[in-house]
Amino acid sequence: MPVDQPWSLAYDRAMKQVKVQYAKTHLSALLAAVERGEEFVIARGDHPAARLVPMEPRQSRELGFVAYAVPDEFLDSLPDEELAAWEGNG
Numbered sequence: 869m870p871v872d873q874p875w876s877l878a879y880d881r882a883m884k885q886v887k888v889q890y891a892k893t894h895l896s897a898l899l900a901a902v903e904r905g906e907e908f909v910i911a912r913g914d915h916p917a918a919r920l921v922p923m924e925p926r927q928s929r930e931l932g933f934v935a936y937a938v939p940d941e942f943l944d945s946l947p948d949e950e951l952a953a954w955e956g957n958g
Contacts, residue, residue, distance in 0.1 A: 885909040885916065
């Protein structure tokens with residue numbers, strides 16, 4: 869995909885710099901290029917503002933639980949002095 873914007877010397881040579889208006893007008897084409905592995909810098913004027921890069925694939929995670937039992941005294945009332953400290957009166 870040809871990009872009519874100059875290369876940015878401040879970034880890796882493989883990363884092309886495009887202006888905001890160009891990115892807005894050609895977003896679908898830029899996204900297709902990014903999906904193929906290309907990277908772009910979007911600039912306001914000559915100032916880089918954002919990078920458009922491929923997302924890293926999400927790794928699947930196994931859902932797991934920690935072996936834990938809630939102690940029997942968990943629902944017991946707090947001692948008066950601790951309750952007062954939690955309420956800001958201590």
